[in-house]
Amino acid sequence: MTADGNSRPVFSKQSMIHDHLESVVKRHLRSYYLKPPFEHTKLAFMRVSELTSVQQKPLILDSGCGTGESSFHLAASHPDHWIIGVDKSAVRIDKAINKKIPDNLLFIRADQFDFWRLAADANLVFESHFLFYPNPWPKKSHLMRRIHAHPAFKDLLHISHNLVLRSNWRIYVEEFAAAFEFVTGSVGEMTQIHPQVAVSLFEKKFLASGFDLYEFRCCSKMQGCERGH
Ligand SMILES: C[S@@+](CC[C@H](N)C(=O)[O-])C[C@H]1O[C@@H](n2cnc3c(N)ncnc32)[C@H](O)[C@@H]1O
Numbered sequence: 001m002t003a004d005g006n007s008r009p010v011f012s013k014q015s016m017i018h019d020h021l022e023s024v025v026k027r028h029l030r031s032y033y034l035k036p037p038f039e040h041t042k043l044a045f046m047r048v049s050e051l052t053s054v055q056q057k058p059l060i061l062d063s064g065c066g067t068g069e070s071s072f073h074l075a076a077s078h079p080d081h082w083i084i085g086v087d088k089s090a091v092r093i094d095k096a097i098n099k100k101i102p103d104n105l106l107f108i109r110a111d112q113f114d115f116w117r118l119a120a121d122a123n124l125v126f127e128s129h130f131l132f133y134p135n136p137w138p139k140k141s142h143l144m145r146r147i148h149a150h151p152a153f154k155d156l157l158h159i160s161h162n163l164v165l166r167s168n169w170r171i172y173v174e175e176f177a178a179a180f181e182f183v184t185g186s187v188g189e190m191t192q193i194h195p196q197v198a199v200s201l202f203e204k205k206f207l208a209s210g211f212d213l214y215e216f217r218c219c220s221k222m223q224g225c226e227r228g229h
Helices: 021-030 039-054 069-077 090-097 112-121 140-145 170-184 201-208
Strands: 059-063 082-087 105-109 126-132 160-167 189-193 213-219
Touching (some): 039 112, 059 112, 069 126, 082 090, 082 112
Antiparallel strands (some): 189 213
């Protein structure tokens, strides 16, 4: 992945929030997600739990961190926090690990959806959770692959006080905001952003390509709320 300015914009036949979004999100709220977590994610989660209980500091989660630029950025700007960078790709996590890692940063290869569920089950709470440029899955038929239409979305809302999502696809952010409102009854804040310094590799690439970028922010910790099981 290079950060040149020739990325293609997201193309989708969807011109607005998916018609099935509300029913999908509400169905997930009523049901239990039966798939057992991947073994490697369980082990990675144990590593995070052990490390962060030995050296207690506030936690920040960077899900889908890719090659880790955003995690390094967060580690530098929050020296008193633990930063946990999670990605499912061994290749990307290896690239991140091969750099000089500060003491407050841990990279793990894990499935983020399983990780969020394990964290919610263990009541592990992050001060902030960042989702920088998740894969948009822009085909209408791919709705269920988007984070906000995944069964683990409700877990995601239980594991952090503050949640930040960025995307170059406006509809993705609008859907995420709508899903957040369907689940919590609260409204977050969606804005168009103009970063002076790119926080991640994809942000750098999208800025160089001149794309509009969007952000959703909310206070997300749903203490005491049902997670459907
Ligand atoms: C478009 S890239 C964005 C990477 C980085 N956040 C950035 O802004 O440069 C999306 C990343 O999400 C990761 N990803 C996708 N599905 C995932 C999952 N289920 N669990 C963990 N990581 C996932 C991919 O491996 C990829 O690195």
